[in-house]
Amino acid sequence: MVVALLDGATLAGAAVLHARRLERVTGTNAVTAPAVESERRTDAFTAELEYGALFSAEGHRVASEVAWDDDWFFEDASAYNPELAHTCAVLSAVANAESSYYQQGSDSPAYAEHAFAALGFDEVCTASYRYRSEVLDEVLGVLDGTDVVAYTLATKRVSSSATGEEKELCVVVVRGSYGSEWLSNIKIEGAEDATRDGDHLGFTLAAEEIVADLEERAAQLDPGVERTYLFCGHSRGGAVANLLASYVDAVGALATAEDVRAYTFATPNCTSSADARDAAYGNIFNVLNPSDLVPRLPLSSWGYERYGTDVWLPGEGDASFARLEGAMRESYLKTMGTECPADPGDRTAVERFCARIAARVSSFDELVSPAGLVELLGACTEVDVARLLASHYPNTYIAWLDALRTKNCATMRR
Known part of the structure; x- marks a missing residue:
């Protein structure tokens, strides 16, 4: 009797998953993107962007004021722009929040469409969310492959206030880890089989989907139109954006390096490439x-890093920390309606955790061995993992960047 019931449940589950696969193929039974009107905005302005945020005081809906200036995209792409960094951090939070709109029965707004409309973008595409936001889709992801990603793609014409020159700006904001995509995060080894040696395989496969989309769109543009790109994302989204930008830099098919910008946040190490820190x-x-x-x-210590330049926010012990921590916490409270739970003292705990693992485990392969997992569990017992996550939250980053916008006190390291 019990066996028969289990067999019946298994068959029913398989039927549901098969039906969902058919819906993907036919493009049915999924939330459609909204139509949001926007007005062309040029030059410099500010806008308030709404998005959903976990751990906020009420309703999980918050807002951040961001700056925008078309002239940014006619300036030196290799010069760090603190205002653009803050705007990209907020857009990354917006991309994470977009998922709730694509869940059937949800009353969540389409945050990405509204955010980019407020910034004067005339095209916003979030089609990749349609079958990557429901619980059932995440179950299918475990079976069909988790090396995918949802992303927002938005375009607008930007013009230089000094020369009148125009470019077609394409912004790609990559969603962070979602559901079964977490399994892709640990697909580190085997990257030598991907596009370039040393890149994290799970992140690379996700980035390749976006590259294909961008190349198809570029092929439809007038060859005489100059294109410029901005990539951003938080956590897994940051890693995919990092690899995406590095690919565009290396290949140069979409744009020259002068017309590529990437601002990533809380980005894990995503490559073992020897040239990751090159000026290119x-x-x-x-x-x-x-x-x-x-x-x-x-x-x-296992040979992993990121492409580009690391920009470190102030940490406990840094000269600028005491002066700016109050402004960071004030910004967090204003946006979230509650005190920031991040503990700056966790910097020491993080460094101690990494030092312990590095001293006892020599590679990722060794980490996933029985002995390595024992070491990992032992190290985890010495830290408050839940509390450490507060330093990873998008709004902790946004609050720090808000405090830093008028004072370039971040530490850059290539």
């Missing part, structure tokens, strides 16, 4: 919190 990737900026564990993984 000087237009990629990875904004990192010293108290955040994620950007230190996989360990640099």
